[in-house]
Amino acid sequence: MDMKVSKKKLGLKEKYQHMTRGLGWETTYQSMDEVFPYAKYEGIKIHDWDKWEDPFRLTMDAYWKYQAEKERKLYAIIDAYAQNNGHLSVTDARYINAVKLFLNGISPLEYMAHRGFAHAGRQFPGVGPRVACLMQSLDEIRHAQTQIHSLSNYNKYYNGFHEYRHMLERVWYLSVPRSFFDDAITAGPFEFMVAIGFSFEYVLTNLLFVPFVSGAAYNGDMGTMTFGFSAQSDEARHMTLGLEVIKFILEQDPDNLPIVQQWIDKWTWRGYRVLTLVGMMMDYMLPKRIMSWKEAWEVYFEENGGALFKDLARYGIRPPKWLDQIEQDKDHISHQAWATFYNYAAACNFHTWIPTDDEMDWLSQKYPNSFDKYYRPRLEYWREEAKKGNRFYNKTLPMLCQTCQIPMIFTEPGDPTQICYREVDYKGNKYHFCSDGCKEIFEHEPEKYIQSWLPVHQIYQGNCFNEGVDPTAEGFDPLAAVLDYYHLNFGRDNLDFEGSEDQKNFDAWRGMATKNT
C-alpha cells in the first residue's frame, strides 16, 4: 500500500519568503535600471537585496484582519466620544489649542508619509523592503485619516481647526513641519528612509507621539488618546523597519557609512528643530503637564537614543552632530518658542496665554537654571502690560532661518541673552541661519535650500495676498490682507485665549453639561 507522505510543514520565515521574496524577478524586457530608476543616484551601494531581514512578517490577509479589528474599536470610541460631547470633559479649554497644533502641524505629515512610503515602496529593487514600505504607506494613510476623523468633532465646536489643509501651505509657522517633510520626500528613496524611517520614526518618534498622546490622556481627551493608542502597534512595526533599513544599508558596503552618517546628522537636527513645537506644547499648552520638554529629551533621547547609538557604533556610526548644543538648548527652546507665539498671536491659528502662577512655579522647578532668570520676568512683565491694556501683538515680520524656517529666536550656545545668527553668501545672495546645524545642512545642498518657500519672504514679495488685493492702495493693512490669504478669522482663530470665543463657548457648554441652570 502506498503511504502518502505528509507535506513538510513550512516555517514562518520560509513561508513568508514564498509570500514575498519569491514574487519578484530580474526584469529582462526592460532593464532593472529602467524599472528602478532612482536606486543608484544617491550613491548608496547595495549588492544583495536578499540579505534584507524582514523586520516583521505580516501577510495581507493577517494585516486586514488585525487592522480591521483595531478600526472597529477605534471608530466605536470616536463615535461615542462625539455623541457624549467628550470635548467638554477636557481639563481646561486651553488644552484644545494643543490639539489644534496637532491637526494643523502633524496630521498632514502623516499623509505625506503615506505618499513618501509609496514612493520608496515603488522604487527599491528589493522585494522585502518594498513590501515593508508599502505596508507603512497604508498605515500612514490610516493615521492621517483617523486623526482627521477624531479631530473633526473638535472642529465642529472650536475655532482654528477649520482650514488646516489650506493653512498648512501658507501660515508662517506651519512651513516648519511642512518643509521638513517636503525635504524628506524630495530626497532619494534611501535618504527618505533614513530621514523618516530611521531618524524620525525610530529616534524621535517618542518625543512626538508620547507627549501628544500622554498629554491627551492626562487632559481627559479620550478621542485623541484613542487614536494614539490605536496607532501604537503600527508604530512598533515602523520602528523595526527604520532600524532594519539602517543596518541593511550599512552592512551592504563600507562606502555607505559616510553618506548615512551625514543623513543621520542632518535629520536628527531637522527633526529636533521641528520638535521645538512639541516642547513648547508640553511646557506651556497642556493644563495638566506630563513631564517637561527637558525631561522628555533626557529620557527619550539621551538615555534611549544613547543606547541606540552605542549599538550602532559597531557599524562605525557615531552619535549625531550638535548634541552638545542641544544639551545646552534644552533649558531654553520651549520658552523661546512660546514667547514667539505669544508675540505673533495675531497671525496664529491657535490662542496663547501667560501661564498661571502655579504653572510658572512648575516651570521654575523643572527649569531651575533658566526659567526664573530669563523667562519668568518677561512673562510677568507681559502679564502686567496686558492688565494695563497694553497687550502687544507684534505685527512686523521676523527673519526666518533658511533651513528649518523657524524665526531667528534661538540663542547662542552658552549665552541665552544673545540671538544666534549665521549667514552664508551663495551666488550673490545672503542666506540666514539659526544655528551651525542649519547652516551646515544648507552648505551641503545649497541648490535645494535656496528653493525654500519662506513665508516671510513670500509676504514681502507680495505672494501672500488674495487675488485683486492692491498693496499700494491707501490704508492698506498688510496683516489683515495676509490673514485673509491664510483664511484666518481675525478675533476668532487668533489672539489670546482670555476672552476668546472658544473660552466663552466652552464655559457655557460645560455649564449646560454640569449644572441645572
Added chain:
Amino acid sequence: MQIDLRTVSIKPLRQTFDHIARRIGPDKAATRYQEGTLDVQATHNFHYRPTWDPDHEIFDASRSAIRMVDWYAFKDPRQFYYGAYTLARAKQQETAESNFDFVEGRGLADSLPDALKDTVLKLLLPLRHVAWGGNMNGAFITAYGYGTALTQPCLYHSMDQLGIAQYLTRVGLLLGDDPSVLDEAKKSWMEGEAWQGLRRYVEDSFVLKDPLELFVAQMVALDGLLYPLVYETIVDDVLASQGGTPIAMLTQFMTDWYSETRKWVDATVKTAAAESPENKALLEKWITHWRDRAASALMPVAQLALGNQADSLTSEVVSQFNARLAKAGVTL
C-alpha cells in the same frame, strides 16, 4: 416603546472643515470618505523640487497627459477610506480563510484529477508574478498620481494585488507536493513561451511614466481582461465543470475582488473621459493599445487551460470588455 435617551445638546459652529464645505455646502455633515479624501493632498507652495524628478513639483498634475479641472471629480463608488477598506477586506479574507479550511480539511485538493491539478498549477502560479506587477503599478500611481481621490484607491489596489499574489502562493503550496512548484512556475514565467508576451507586457508597464496611462495598462486593460478570463471563465466555468469546484473556492477572493473593484475602475474612466474630448480621445487610444496587447499576451496563457477554445473565449471576454467600457463612455 421608544426610549428617548438624551445627551446635552449644543449647537455646533460648523459641520465640517472649510475645504470640505466649499465642495459639499456648509450645512451638510461630511462623510468619513469625504473628510478623509477631499483635498487631503498638498497642492500649493511646495518647498523643494524632487531631486529624483526636478522637472516636476512633489505632486504635479502635469505628470499625466490627462487634464482635469478638478482632480477630486474622481470618486470611489465604494467610498473607501482606510477604515472602510480594511473592514471590507477583513470580511473577504474571513470567507477566503474558511474556503481554504474547507478544501484543506476535507482533503479536496487530493481528490482533484491529476490533469486538472496540473493545469491549475501551470495556469495560476505564474500569475503570482503578474499580481506582483500589479502591486508595483498601484504603488507607482499612489506615489506620483495627483489628488487623493485617485491615489488613495490605487494604494488599496496595490495591496489587494499583493494579497492576491499571496493567495495564489497558498494555492500552490496546497496543491503542489512541495514549494518547488513555485520555483517551476517562476521558471515558466521567466522562460516558458506561453508567458513571455505577458511578462513583456508587465515589464513594459513598469517603465510607463504617465500615472493615468499606467492606470489604463494595469487597472483597465490587464485586470479587465485577465480576471474575467482566468477567474470567471476558466476557473469558475470551465474547470468547475471538470470537477474543479474546490479551485473556484480557493480563488473566490479574486472573483469577488474584481467584481467590486471594476466599479471603481469604470467610475474613474467615466469621469476622466467625460471631462473633455481630448481626454476621451487619449483614453480611447491608450485603452485600444493596451487592450490589444493584453488580449494577445493572454491568449497563449488561456490555451494552457482551454486549448483550442481559447480563441473564442478570449474574443468573448474582449467583446464584454468593449461593452463595459462603452458604458463608461469610451468607444473602442
